[in-house]
Amino acid sequence: MTPSLPEMAEIWQQTLNWQPTAQQQVQFQHLYELILEGNRQFNLTRITDPQEFWEKHLWDSLRGIAPQGQFIPSLQKNASVIDIGTGGGFPGVPVRIAAPNCKITLMDSTRKKIIFLEKILSELGLTNAETLIGRAEEIGQQSQYRQTYDLALIRAVGPASVCAEYALPLLKQGGLAVVYRGNWTGDETVALENALKQLGGIIESIEKFTTPLSASTRHCLYLRKVATTPAKFPRAAGIPTQKPL
Ligand code: SAM
Numbered sequence: 001m002t003p004s005l006p007e008m009a010e011i012w013q014q015t016l017n018w019q020p021t022a023q024q025q026v027q028f029q030h031l032y033e034l035i036l037e038g039n040r041q042f043n044l045t046r047i048t049d050p051q052e053f054w055e056k057h058l059w060d061s062l063r064g065i066a067p068q069g070q071f072i073p074s075l076q077k078n079a080s081v082i083d084i085g086t087g088g089g090f091p092g093v094p095v096r097i098a099a100p101n102c103k104i105t106l107m108d109s110t111r112k113k114i115i116f117l118e119k120i121l122s123e124l125g126l127t128n129a130e131t132l133i134g135r136a137e138e139i140g141q142q143s144q145y146r147q148t149y150d151l152a153l154i155r156a157v158g159p160a161s162v163c164a165e166y167a168l169p170l171l172k173q174g175g176l177a178v179v180y181r182g183n184w185t186g187d188e189t190v191a192l193e194n195a196l197k198q199l200g201g202i203i204e205s206i207e208k209f210t211t212p213l214s215a216s217t218r219h220c221l222y223l224r225k226v227a228t229t230p231a232k233f234p235r236a237a238g239i240p241t242q243k244p245l
Pocket of ligand 1: 084085086087088089090091107108109110113134135136137154155156157
């Protein structure tokens with residue numbers, strides 16, 4: 001039997017000024033069970049302990065959408081959100097559970113992960129959610145996706161300038177990309193600013209925080225799209241990682 005996830009109501013309240021409803025807690029538990037089940041077929045995550053899952057997959061996913069400890073307001077109002085390189089559904093699935101008014105697209109280049117995520121969405125009864133199989137470099141050039149999202153989330157997909165090249169073309173002007181990072185240095189900020197100049201973005205803020213159970217260091221970068229991204233971005237598949245901006 002799958003162990004129960006901790007509730008951690010006080011930590012949710014203190015860190016994100018939010019607490020899951022009973023229904024959302026049930027959905028988190030169900031998600032945990034489905035991920036453990038999926039892990040037997042696909043290598044989705046090495047994080048299986050309930051406390052670690054709570055911190056590294058649930059809390060971490062939601063901390064990203066709560067700069068300065070408050071959920072991004074547009075999430076309460078039908079914001080269109082894309083999770084680029086979602087893998088086992090992080091941060092996108094916890095975000096969709098916590099912000100049921102948003103419309104989320106879970107995108108990944110690996111077909112078998114997306115097929116598994118379709119099962120997760122259906123078993124959890126999550127509407128306003130769709131999946132997309134493809135590479136960010138290709139999807140970002142397709143008119144039905146380009147410049148259509150209010151918010152782009154991207155965790156553990158590559159260096160920050162690569163993440164920016166994947167995310168900025170997909171955002172509407174004024175949209176926000178959240179890049180989830182572990183450590184972060186001043187040198188990386190300079191390189192990212194240089195990439196963003198070419199992509200039509202700016203660094204709005206960088207938040208450093210420690211995770212509530214294991215006290216690990218994390219950073220979230222909040223990138224605002226302030227101008228149209230030139231048509232040549234994202235470059236062809238593989239180029240952003242081979243030759244980062
Ligand atoms: N975001 C998830 C998380 O934090 O748990 C998964 C991270 S996993 C390390 C990276 C994921 O990004 C993989 O599922 C991979 O298939 C996907 N990915 C890598 N490059 C991609 C690209 N260019 N376009 C779309 N997905 C990509």
